[in-house]
Amino acid sequence: MDADDEPIFLSGYLERRYRVHEASVGFISTQLHRAIGESLAYLNYAVWEFTAAFLAALTHPEFNATLSANPSSAVAAPHLPRRSAWPAFVPPNAGSRQEKNLQLLFRILAVAGSAMFAGVMLAIGAILGGYWKSLPPTEFLDWFAQYSDLIMRAIPLVIIPTLIGLAGALWYDWNEPATRVLWLASAACIAAVLSLTMAYFMPINAAFARKAITPDQVPAQLKSWLLLHNVRIALALVASMLGIAAISR
Template sequence: MAMRLLFNILAISGAAMFAGVMLAIGVILGAYWKSLPPQGFLDWFSQNNHFVAQVIPFVVAPALIGLAGSLYISWGDTTGRTLWLVASACIIAVLAVTFAYHLPSNAQFAAKAVPLDQVSGKLDSWLLLHSLRIVLALVASILGIVAIAR
């Protein structure tokens, strides 16, 4: 029972923290980035991106550990397993979008490799896909709550 509780707490709070960190990035930093001229944004990003990147492992690790443990412990319960599988799929989708789009885009922004006339459009795309990541992490957290509350 104690391990189940620990894994459930890690899964739910980790996914919720991940959603919260991404929400702060999107709302606070996203609005700030959009207020900057393209060169100013690239300059800011090249100097500060590492600060944003440093926080992510602190929320992803608990989410992944908690989801894996919760899924394992709930494997014999069809409904629980399904809820934890979908919650896990949400976080895996967040990571897939992150690795496929956001990390390469971040590297381009940090290297100032995006032409100035394309910065605004690329940032808009970045923020749109970032919104998807926020929703997916939030859904993962909600599904975890549903899994333990039923």
């Protein structure tokens, strides 16, 4: 079309579009595109449910009225395309941004999860550990019988994201030997924490909770508990630092 006719075409396009497609059966959507640069070519890309709906629209009185309402210099050429037999070409790096974002998410979960796990363990040792040591043995056993479940409930909240992150980080970095070793070492630290938790802390916590340990045994058992708890904290911190080293490579 001529440049002078472009405003006329655009001013009537929206009204004509709604009038035509509201009267059309099988119409889904449409989008008007303009050529880049000085070209005045426009492409109106419409989606229809089925071919018969498009063909019916071509013969609809409203559709023909819209064509005659266009500026005299405008040339309209409706087409019905179909996908060619040639297979689609997908570049090798297609989707790389999404892959990188997912890889980053797994790395963040692995590092942040292990760091949060260490933080939770540190809070238990520093805050509750000092409080426990200040209590008489009988009061400590009463406290543990009432509140020990709260400690165990906090662990899955941080360990589950850590395990998901480590699994994903290993999946993405498996073909990078140096990075893979760091993630495996980080996973080994978390595995050691879980093994220590299940082999020692769960049984001793249960013994404290049901008061199977006598009051005179509490000081020695609590000392061992806190000592091994520091090992858990150290392992979780090392896991987090190994994850940071893997990301930094």
